[in-house]
Amino acid sequence: MNDKKQSRQEDIFKYLKENGTKFVRVLFCDNANIIRSKAFHIDVLPEHFHTGVSITVAQQAFPVMYDAVISETGLSPVGEAWLVPDWSTLHILPYAPTHASVVGDMFKNGTPWSLCPRQFLKQAIASAEKAGLKIKAAFENEFYLLKDTADGIAPTDNTVFASTLGMDINRPVIDDITDCLIAQEIQVERYYPESGPGQNEISIRYSDALQAADRQISFRETVRGVALKHELTASFMPKIFADQAGSGCHLHLSLWEGEKNIVPDPDGVGGVSKTARSFIAGILEHLPALMALTTPSVNSYHRIRPHFWSGAFRAWGLDNREAAVRVPSNFAPPSPTHFELKTVDGAANPYLALGAVISAGLDGVNRGLEVAEPTAVDPGNLTSEERKMRGMDALPSSLGEAIANLVNNDVLKNALGSELAQAFIGVRRAEWEAMKDLKIEEQVKILRSRY
Numbered sequence: 001m002n003d004k005k006q007s008r009q010e011d012i013f014k015y016l017k018e019n020g021t022k023f024v025r026v027l028f029c030d031n032a033n034i035i036r037s038k039a040f041h042i043d044v045l046p047e048h049f050h051t052g053v054s055i056t057v058a059q060q061a062f063p064v065m066y067d068a069v070i071s072e073t074g075l076s077p078v079g080e081a082w083l084v085p086d087w088s089t090l091h092i093l094p095y096a097p098t099h100a101s102v103v104g105d106m107f108k109n110g111t112p113w114s115l116c117p118r119q120f121l122k123q124a125i126a127s128a129e130k131a132g133l134k135i136k137a138a139f140e141n142e143f144y145l146l147k148d149t150a151d152g153i154a155p156t157d158n159t160v161f162a163s164t165l166g167m168d169i170n171r172p173v174i175d176d177i178t179d180c181l182i183a184q185e186i187q188v189e190r191y192y193p194e195s196g197p198g199q200n201e202i203s204i205r206y207s208d209a210l211q212a213a214d215r216q217i218s219f220r221e222t223v224r225g226v227a228l229k230h231e232l233t234a235s236f237m238p239k240i241f242a243d244q245a246g247s248g249c250h251l252h253l254s255l256w257e258g259e260k261n262i263v264p265d266p267d268g269v270g271g272v273s274k275t276a277r278s279f280i281a282g283i284l285e286h287l288p289a290l291m292a293l294t295t296p297s298v299n300s301y302h303r304i305r306p307h308f309w310s311g312a313f314r315a316w317g318l319d320n321r322e323a324a325v326r327v328p329s330n331f332a333p334p335s336p337t338h339f340e341l342k343t344v345d346g347a348a349n350p351y352l353a354l355g356a357v358i359s360a361g362l363d364g365v366n367r368g369l370e371v372a373e374p375t376a377v378d379p380g381n382l383t384s385e386e387r388k389m390r391g392m393d394a395l396p397s398s399l400g401e402a403i404a405n406l407v408n409n410d411v412l413k414n415a416l417g418s419e420l421a422q423a424f425i426g427v428r429r430a431e432w433e434a435m436k437d438l439k440i441e442e443q444v445k446i447l448r449s450r451y
Contacts, residue, residue: 009049012087016042016100019092026053026083026104027217029117031073031427032064033296033349034450035217038083039099052084052104060115060423063430064297064450073426074419081115082107089214094180095225103214114419117351118213124355124415125209127362133275134256135358138206139216139350140340142247143223144240145170145198146233146448153448155198155241156232166193170200173230177202180222186215196245206252206338209354216249216350220451235448236346238295239302242440246303248310249346251294251357254338255279264334270318270327270374271336280325280339281371282364283357284314287324287343288395289409291402293356296428297347297451298399298435299443304343306380306394311342313379315392316371322378324395343395346451352416352424359415399432 016024024045025037038053057079061069069076083104090102106116113119128135145156156173159166167174170193178188187205194201202223204215220236227234239246255262255276265273272280283290295304306312311324318327318336326340344353363369372391379392387393396402403425406412413421435443 008087009046012049012090013042013045016045016092019100020098021092021100022098023100024048024085025093025099025101026085027101027221028055028083028104028106029217029349029351030062031060031117031349031352031424032062032431032450033347034062034064035221037101049085052082052107054080054082055106057081057108057115061427063427063434065431065434065446070426070430072429073423075423079108081113091184091218093221093225094183095176095222095229101218101221103217114417115423117349117355117420118210120416120420121210121213121351121355121358124358124362128358131362131365132257133362133365134258135209136206136254136256137209137212137354138204138252139212139219139344140201140203140248140250140252141216141219141223141236141346142194142199142201142249143234143236143346144196144247145173145200145227146235146240147231148233153233153444155196157193158197159193161195162192166200170198173227173232174200174202176229177223177226180226181219184218184222186218194245194247196241196247199245199247206254209358213350213354220346233448236451237444237447238297238300238345238347238451239440240444240448242302246308246310247346248303248342249344249348251341251344251354252338253341253357253361261334261337263337263339269371272327272339275365276339277371278364278367278369279361280316280364281369282361282367283325283341284316284371285364285369286360286409286412287314288402289405289412290356290360291343291396292399292406292428293412293424294341294344294348294353295402296349296399297345297447298432298438299440299447300345300347301396301398302440303345304395304397307378309342312395313387313392314395315375315379315390317375320375320378322380323375327374347447356412356415359412363411398436399428400436403428403432
């Protein structure tokens, strides 16, 4: 070991020791979008600093329902991978102060493993860089705060959108979540109660694509951990209550060349540059297949409905919250600075979802695709014939339909690689078959603590 590496290891050990750290959690997110970890005690840090901790390759074959291998993934209990820490992501956990966390990359036989979701995102980022583009992103989370009752679960409040009463009721836990995010260098920008009872939204600052996905893992972990401290359950499940608002996880994106944001163009359609329009066109072209990665739960499709601001139609629009891709305007120039994919929820593995969206967008750029005119109406208020004339169609209404589209989409499958594509599709097919006939209430029992 050279002196520089030795010094870094010693600095991290000292930092952890001084903060009273007992365990370091090495985090990863699997094909079912369950955040998992193996932890090692600080006293054995030298043994794990460079090599991390081992996991079975079968870990990427587990569905959301249980820990068992889905044989269609092509994986089995035979074989070992390693979670190698990316020490640049190290943080003491404010809600669990004797523990620290670090995001891990999956390695096999000493090289990045083809089934590593984080590696997939890195490859998509590298492809963008080859095309001269830098991607910045942020995940915008909605989640429910729930309490246990004698009759099951209930929301913490019964208020409506942006209710100040909802703010007052949930202030202690929201303030605690915010403090814990900021302590982990995640800048909080805005907060408000959402439409559902006990539903909240906290938006954070955008960052480079890889860091955005890492922050999404930290965000979910922090919201859940802080809620537990307050004797509550936080859930990012897309649809918890059949008669209440679903929870999305909108993906905000901007395209950069060096230090210049190239989304805005005063002379472009809707003020959007040709490159950004082609990127959006690529997303829209592949969206029926992308949904297997961005809305990948059986439960997701209870949320994807017209008139629910969930992106149920393959369309884009300026300040149109019913279009799958919304281009928000700014109060002052430059405007717009980014665009938002609404057809995303908290069941999505952020590395897979963001990597797949980048791959779809790049396909649009590489092929010079162009979007139709921006949609200035609610597509759900049009007849099917009117939508057809405008080139917008309804998106898949079930996970089974989205999986079928992914199976037939060579661009996304080639981006994923054959092994990751097989494993992901195998996991999601198993979930579809197991839960497609369950009522929402039965899905909640399985999923509310998973996401």
